[in-house]
Amino acid sequence: MLSENNGQIMAFVDYYNVLGVDKNASAEDIKKAYRKLARKYHPDMNPNDDAAKQKFQEINEANEVLTDPEKRQKYDQYGEHWKHGEAYEQAQQQQHRDTSSGSPFGGFDFGYSGNYDSGEFSDFFEQMFGSRRGGGRQTKFRGDDYNATLRLSLQEAYTTHQQTFTINGKTIRITIPAGVEDGQKIRLKGQGGEGINGGPAGDLYIQFVIDPDPGFQRVGNDLYSEKNIDLYTALLGGDIVVDTLDGKIKVKVKPETQNGTKIRLKGKGFPVYKKEGAFGDLYVTLAVSLPTGLSEKEKELIKQLSNLRT
């Protein structure tokens, strides 16, 4: 049923129908019906379901009216005849007069609400009962939690930095501390969905996914890498340059270093999460590269070397 009031078309809301109860339903019946429907359509029970959220708001609105004896009386008296705008207008004017002279509607709270967004109730409710200000018995519900994934390179995860991104139309800027782990989740309080009936907003959970790096493997706070060295450096020792996430460093190789030798570079690993100045270690596995394309002279010299060893 649609009614016109001040040029606006508004739909009559059959609150009894919303709760699925009879017009003569007792307060206990209404409470039971509300609980049953609230369990079914509660946003917690219907994640990411806008239709359920909408339905839940309708149920709340119906409950708000039908569990308040004064609101219910008023609704029963005029609600059905909403289309008779003139009659309702008179009733409203009468009510204003009555309010100041202590009528049955005198105690009716036209002013609910504070932190309630009146836009969440129907126009019908707003016109009939006014916007809610002040207290109100309505249950507040926390908004939905949002989950997001943020991909980082190993290099990005190595340093504390800021990132800006947009979730559900909201731009969020966060500081990502150095040392975050793959799969780690952080919570941004109040950055999730809006609450219902003035309830608190949900939280935003961000899960970090750290892409594999071609040069380094991360295990906890330690890093592992591989470095090729030539045969002669392996045999005679020398200096090599090793890549770290912080730049290149010079490392001494001992004479007679075997293939697969692991060297530990203390403090050159990954930063420890939220522990400034603390770092894991870098383990470099040395892979000895054997020369190829030997000349005749090289072959002869290596044979001589070989003979010396046997």
Next chain:
Amino acid sequence: MKTTWIRAADVCKSHQIDIQFIRELSANGLIELFVEEEEEFLEEEQLKPLEQFAAWHYELELNVQGIEVARHLLTKIEYLQTEIARLHQRLR
């Protein structure tokens, strides 16, 4: 990472929750409650699920068994929604 412990009694007071309800949740493995020197404590990260369970209990009149079932099904829904989103992504 640093863990913050909160006295269960303080949570009960601030959230108007019956301690027995928290103990029941703990007995059913829905939250973790620790006892130290005869005092019950919760980890800070347990607060959020506790608040949610309390809302289900006091506002929707779910008992602890109902909460357990609801949580289990919601975990499944969440997994399936993620899976659907992933498959949608693959189809694009």
